[in-house]
Amino acid sequence: MRIVCLGDSNTKGLDPRSFIYEEYEYPWPRLLEKRLNQTVINEGEHGQCVYSMKEEYEYLDSILRADDMIVLMLGTNDLLKDRNLSLIEQRLDQLVNYLQAYSCLLICPVDVKGKSLVEVYQSVSKKYQIPFLNANMWNIQISYDEVHFTQEGHESIAKELAQYLKTVFMNL
Numbered sequence: 581m582r583i584v585c586l587g588d589s590n591t592k593g594l595d596p597r598s599f600i601y602e603e604y605e606y607p608w609p610r611l612l613e614k615r616l617n618q619t620v621i622n623e624g625e626h627g628q629c630v631y632s633m634k635e636e637y638e639y640l641d642s643i644l645r646a647d648d649m650i651v652l653m654l655g656t657n658d659l660l661k662d663r664n665l666s667l668i669e670q671r672l673d674q675l676v677n678y679l680q681a682y683s684c685l686l687i688c689p690v691d692v693k694g695k696s697l698v699e700v701y702q703s704v705s706k707k708y709q710i711p712f713l714n715a716n717m718w719n720i721q722i723s724y725d726e727v728h729f730t731q732e733g734h735e736s737i738a739k740e741l742a743q744y745l746k747t748v749f750m751n752l
Contacts, residue, residue: 581648582619582647582648583609583612583613583620583621583651583745584643584650584651585609585622585651585653586623586653586654587624587625587628587653588606588625588627588628588653588656588657588689589624589625589628590608590689591608591653592729593608593609593610593622594604594606594626595730596723596724596727597632601626601750603652604707606679606731607622608729608735608737608738609622609738611735612738612745613739616746618747625644629655629657629658629663629677630654630658630660630672631658631671631682633675634674634675635658636679640678644724646681648683649682649749650679651684651685651687651741652675652676652684652687653688654672655672655688655689655697655700656689656690657696658697659692659694665699665700668700668703670699673704683709684710685696685712685745686710686711686713687701687741688700688702688715688716690715691716701714718740720734720736720737721731721733721735728744732748
């Protein structure tokens, strides 16, 4: 089994100190791979939104395997673009529905500039009866731009997620 992490620049590992989209050497998916000794695929994309994921379905079909576990953390850019929460929930619902054939874990991204997706993620998680974690509970350090994780933030999310996965999926 592989773990495939779908997300935005916080999954990809953008280092906000760089002006040319440089990435941290150790974003949280890479750190998770080391902690679990498991193959973890980082499919984070700079600027990715829940809203635009429907355009990625064909690509996802080409990379996903039947036994993959999907870890999904999206929505930060939707909040930054002031998208309506009901529209974000509708698109997240469509994406999770599309991914039903896989084992999925939803991670609500950290709040951005006072905006939260916790209720959206809780609702979709409940509808599809899949696990939901709230990254706001993990004390993730955010950089000066108030959006992106610091390297310490990446380490925090990898630690917390690895602990959860080891507890819930004992074979990892």
